[in-house]
Amino acid sequence: MNTGLIFTKSSLDHDTGDSHPENKFRIQSILDKLKTKKNLNLEWSEPDNIDISSLNKTHDNNYIQKVKRAFPNKGHVFLDGDTVLSPGSKNASYDAVKSMISAVEMVHNKKLKNAFCAVRPPGHHAEFSKAMGFCIFNNVAVGANYLIEKYKYKKIAIIDFDVHHGNGTQNLFFSNEKVLYISTHQYPHFPGTGSSSEKGRYDNILNIPLLSGTNSREYFNAYEYVLKKIKNFKPEFLLFSAGFDAHKDDPLSNINLKSEDYHEITKRTLLVANHFCEGKIVSVLEGGYNLNALAESTEQHLKALVNF
Numbered sequence: 001m002n003t004g005l006i007f008t009k010s011s012l013d014h015d016t017g018d019s020h021p022e023n024k025f026r027i028q029s030i031l032d033k034l035k036t037k038k039n040l041n042l043e044w045s046e047p048d049n050i051d052i053s054s055l056n057k058t059h060d061n062n063y064i065q066k067v068k069r070a071f072p073n074k075g076h077v078f079l080d081g082d083t084v085l086s087p088g089s090k091n092a093s094y095d096a097v098k099s100m101i102s103a104v105e106m107v108h109n110k111k112l113k114n115a116f117c118a119v120r121p122p123g124h125h126a127e128f129s130k131a132m133g134f135c136i137f138n139n140v141a142v143g144a145n146y147l148i149e150k151y152k153y154k155k156i157a158i159i160d161f162d163v164h165h166g167n168g169t170q171n172l173f174f175s176n177e178k179v180l181y182i183s184t185h186q187y188p189h190f191p192g193t194g195s196s197s198e199k200g201r202y203d204n205i206l207n208i209p210l211l212s213g214t215n216s217r218e219y220f221n222a223y224e225y226v227l228k229k230i231k232n233f234k235p236e237f238l239l240f241s242a243g244f245d246a247h248k249d250d251p252l253s254n255i256n257l258k259s260e261d262y263h264e265i266t267k268r269t270l271l272v273a274n275h276f277c278e279g280k281i282v283s284v285l286e287g288g289y290n291l292n293a294l295a296e297s298t299e300q301h302l303k304a305l306v307n308f
Contacts, residue, residue: 002043003306004115005034006103008095011120013088017076020084021252021289022120022134030118030285033295040299040306043112047102052094054101057145058138058172060129067093067136079131083121093121093136096284100143103282104237108151114281114305116242118298122286124166124241125191132168133191139284140241141172144179147237154178157235157273159226160185161265162243162286163253165194169241170205177202180233182226184208184219186246186255210246212254216261219246223265227272234276238269244288244297252289259296266304274308281305 012024034040055064070077071090078084096119103115123140125133140158147153158173160166160183170193173179185194187209194207206229208222244262246255270281283301288294 001110001113002041003302004103004106004112005042005044006047006099006115006117006119007031007044008046008092008099008119010088010091010095011118014092014120015086015088016084022122025291026288026294027118027120029291029295030298033299034302037299040302042302042306047095047098050098050101052097052101054142054146054149055097055137057149058141063129067131079136082133083131083136089121089136095119096121096123096139097137097142100139100282100284101146104143104147107280107282108147113279115283116302116305117282117284119285122243123284124160124162124169124286125164126168127171133164135168138168138172140239141169143239143282143284144173148178153236155234155236156180156239157182157230157233158239158241159269160241160243160286161246162241163246163250163255164190164243164287165207166241167191167193170194170198173200174205175201177204180204180206180229180235182206182208182229184210184222184226186210186212186253189253210255213256215256216258219255219257219261220264223268227268230269230272235273236277237280238273238277240281240283241286242283242301243286244294247288247290247293247297249290249293250288252287259293259300262297263300263304266301267308270304270308
């Protein structure tokens, strides 16, 4: 089986404006990089035309309908100060959710070894009833809830290495003993959440706040706590919220990881988690705003998925 790359052209149609950091060039930079890497042996595909009623397991129906009504026929609409809708955002948002569901379906059913969803808009800041921080629907949370609802998984781990804390994902699963949420992130930093005291109702939240200026050595020392938590939890399925904005060149953060560090993060996680989840791993793109760093880091992440 191969590693899957799930992508939809609609991701390029979500127009936030060229000066917005979360723009179509992010996806394009990843695609341009990966198309030159024939040795990666990725299985490229588009998501199935899946019923997205499972969104209701993650978001308030009133919110879902509010977003549906907000998609404009022309111009831009702001859901908050950072989160922009354009006419192309409707298909992009729904297709990002469909991509996540398709990926977990194919990995669960052993049609793919593992998978990466190269989609936008990102998702981990999206709350139960609120858009936030470039995020409309919480893609990784939809994937976790889908696995719980359809396939009755009892232990799903979400590893979020985006430089910003995934407040939406944490809040959605704060009282859900079936989901372990782990986040490494710069702190204090946007969105202001993610202190080590936020542990979840069932001790199912692990936040690892990192000081501005944290380097690779310091990061990997801290990451040992992630690996220990995974060992204790023994996940049946692993989901990555894969943000690459902890890179030293990223304009929105001050953590100093290098592109190759994302290979090491992924490899170390898989070495521990694979013993329990038997390769059932899906990753979805979150942040990363320096185009070259984003493309390089994504390639490194995928190399680890492909070669494991």
